[in-house]
Amino acid sequence: MADLHRPGELHLAVLRSPYPHARIRLQAVDQAECAAGVHMIVTAAHLGGARIPSTAPRPHPAFERGVSLELHEPPIPVLAQDIVRYVGESIAAVVADSRAMAEDATELLRLDVWPMPAVMDFSDAFGGKQLYDEVPGNVAASIRIERGNRPPAASVAHTVRAKLRIGRHGAVPLETRGALALPELDGRITLWTSTQIPHQVRAAITTALGWPEERLRVIAPAVGGGFGGKANVYPEEVLVTFCAATLRRPVRWVEDRFEHLVASTQSRDQLHEVELAVDGQGTILSYTDDFVVNIGASNHWVGGVIANTGLHALGPYRMPYVLVTGRAVTSNKAPSAQYRGAGRPEACFALERSLDIAAAGLMLDPFEIRRRNLIQPHELPYAQGLPQRDGVPITYDASDYPAILETARGLAEPESWPGLRDTAERAGKRFGIGCAAYVEATGRGPFEGALVKVLRDGSVDVYTGAASAGQGHATTLARVCANVLGIAESSVRVVGGDTDLIPRGIGTFGSRTAVVAGNAVHEASLEVRARLCEMAAEVLQLQRNEVAWLEGEARASNGQRLGLLDIASTAGAADHLQATAYWSPETVTWTMGVQVVAVEVSPRTGAVRILRHALAHDSGPSLDEATVEGQLVGGIAQGLGGALLEDFTYSDEGQPESTTLATYLTPNCLDMSEVRLATIQASASNPLGIKGVGESGTIATMAAVANAVSLALGAELNETPLTPVRVWTAAQSGR
Amino acid sequence: MKPAAFDYVRPTTLDDAIDVLTTWPQSVILAGGQSLVPMLNMRLARPSAVVDIGRLPLREIAQIAGGVRVSALVTHLQLERSADINAYLPLLAAAAHLIGHVAIRSRGTIGGSMAHADPAAQELAVAIALDAKVEVTSSMGLRQIAASELVVGRWTTVLEPGDMVTAVEFPLPPSGAGWGIAEFKRRTGDFGLAGACALLWPGGGRLTAFGLTSAAVRIDEAVAAGDPAQVAKRAASMIELANRRDHAWQLAVFEAVVEEAVEEAARRMVT
């Protein structure tokens, strides 16, 4: 995004709140307006107190009923007016000739401040100061999921009770955000923005500014990583758009890393209180999980985060009774959003840690307790009994969970474990194995679209609402089209993320593009293929049923052939040789996987080293093997970050402490050990038979690592990240 | 962020540089920039003027009587790779190698490390370990300050406006002394959270703690405690942590690095 420029562009900088919670009054605007190079200053008053509406797809009423979903979403102002609710919140914007000058001018603005108590953690939120009139008791959402019957007390041999905490961390892509708004000659505005959801951005900004939707075109350029952090609508996107329209000049904003770590969305930050009851063989009898999510000052996807967590809490196991209750609470931390996994890793952490604790209590091998509880192949497809967010009752797709478990275990080289343990112990370290299994909903709706168009030169364009941030859509979606049309991939050009090229779209997140956009491309390509045959039949003066499409050309039953280029270059062909398909999945595609990790732990320092790392994941047939592997390994890297390193911490006074990449630690090359991967390729029921993989690598990593370290130390590590301090402290109390 | 505006001069002689620093007491020195520029980029440092000393002839490593003289603008990478440093002061080369990553070491300077006085500064810790003397030039002339007296606290030295570190003179360690340096950090290339460097020779030794104290400090008495584990225990009882958060863990980690440094020194010692 920062590569894009337009002559005559102006630069925007934002005055941000230095307080987590305060009443404010902005002063000295006139002074700042006179500063060198300043063209305009925008405050909440200029925007009429505009808010960013939530454009996230709404949950289905059947789902809301089925899980007793209650929502009280906090409003999201574009600019704070009288109250600020997090450090970094946007208060005013300055547009100047350069970014440096805009920053100079923001320093001339003054704030009158009346600080209020900061609500930071879960304990503060409940019973503490209510942050929004719209959010009673700071509870922005709640769900309740209950299924089955409680077991008779006599059958329970062992009950695990644990409190588990998943630390606050998030997307932190290497490319920060950015936006460039260009006024067009016809009065429209084109907004280039580093986003995963261009159509939603368009809808939200036009609503916020009271514009007709057609006035704004949103284009996502090459995006340098999203992971969910860019699947939101942000104030700066509204601001550059507004300023460009007002000044009739291009207006540009590039986020710096400090702004990103302080004010871009964060995620996770969940507390789970669980109770897992098992019988003498370790069979699960009941599981209750009461969880809370700290969504910070706001969240675009409030319903989504607790729904995902709740629905994935059951894992791939038979559970005679389950009760999951969850709440999302607002606080004066930065706004939050979905981040790779979006509730699944947290749910997995709670359940998988509990299983390991139960296994330890019964002296069972961790793999064995899972074998005894995994849903068996003959039980799949499995009616899980709860409704998915789209209202459809959840059914786990056919697969072989026990085989996946054994595959993962095998990949982690169990024959090497005794030797590794020996080596570790001789060096005064501890050795442990951890595994974690998960189910995963992928490919969610409501839809995605594709417009496939054959051009006069015989090449093909594919337009879609999916917006790549590095997931290789140019390859995968091109391949889907090329396969249908029998042409070379290199002649298919995929252009995603432009609201002018395709009118409706949802965006790229939630492991949905391959499945949903992929199937849309498939359907549209099939339609185009049919039209190619129709046109060929016309040209050859044959009946439609005498022409078939084979290997990239039309072939008639009488032996005649007509190439794609011949058809495409006939007059008027272009109008016919295109098709748009909006594909909606019947429901999400459920898949499953297992991660296994072997660790070496230093009880002296708390340092953790990964010795073996394996993932067996049912990815379905791959559109592109290298892309699937890249997604899985990349997902694991972020999972490791969450397990050991990444943490958005705040001081007691509510000041963010993780403000540079020197304090917010993401894994570097030496933090990763080689990952052994196995992708199982059971087909899903959608026409392409494929499943999503974008988030899969991340889901079980925290759980697997915590399980391994816990086993190594004979202690319980129930809080992420597993910092050296925490690990060391546990080591003091372990064996 | 973009830095706040500042005036900029790039003197080509030491005299000119000292002149500017004396005339503009609010100015700051820019050497490698690896500590200053991050602060400029956060607007944590907002000098009215920056004096770029990158042109000054301060890039020499020279053998002197009883030691090695390293001029202030010698980079960490040059120290790491210097044949003389590796031959005569391998502890210093090892310390330089621990700094950040190669792209930081290629620009960061030893003079900057001394003047910035980060508690985790490895070269400064070695200067203190080896009883080095820091040469400071000002309009009043040249003076030498013992490295241990240069630093008074975190990022705080006795240097005044108008002072410039121009060289560090390292005496050679006692003949046959073994050396070791160890750090604990979350990831390779991070600032060290706890560090120790040790020198051992028959009948004596030196131990320097850094990272978790507000300034690197000599705790030689610990060396007499016995084997590396005992030395480490003793050392942990002798230091004062700059930050009390998680102090039990900090001391445990410190013990581990002391043990490692002392073991290394013992292995290298010529008996």
Add this chain to the structure above:
Amino acid sequence: MRGVTLRCTVNGFDQQDEVEARLSLADWLRDNLHLTGTRVGCEQGVCGSCTILVDGLPIRSCLTLAVQVDGADVRTVESLATSDDLHPMQRAFEEESALQCGFCTPGMLMTAIFLLENPGPISAESIREAISGNLCRCTGYAGIVRAILRAAREDVWL
């Protein structure tokens, strides 16, 4: 602000400019010379996306003022490919799926070029250490290490 004169060589071409002293080398390359391959990811020297070669050594261009490279020889990622062909290192990256979003790639490439231009044994280990100062958020590094190893073994590019 009075401009400061800057004269240096960038990718073999002489450059001369008058710039504000506070302008970073990264921003000068990207915004003034339109060499946008060099990225800015953190402005603190941590992420490595801004890594370029100056007088043959890797540096963080975000921690360097543009005026500091007066008189120096600057090489950015744009110096690698020719008009006809990718550099062998870039080809190796492509073939080994060493990039997803591509943001960290220029910094990785320049770090890798420096590694291979300097004597020393090349192994997966030495490569991993060399790129430990370049953060990637997408790939998990496996493909990047494979690519550099492959380019090193091919030895073609020297």
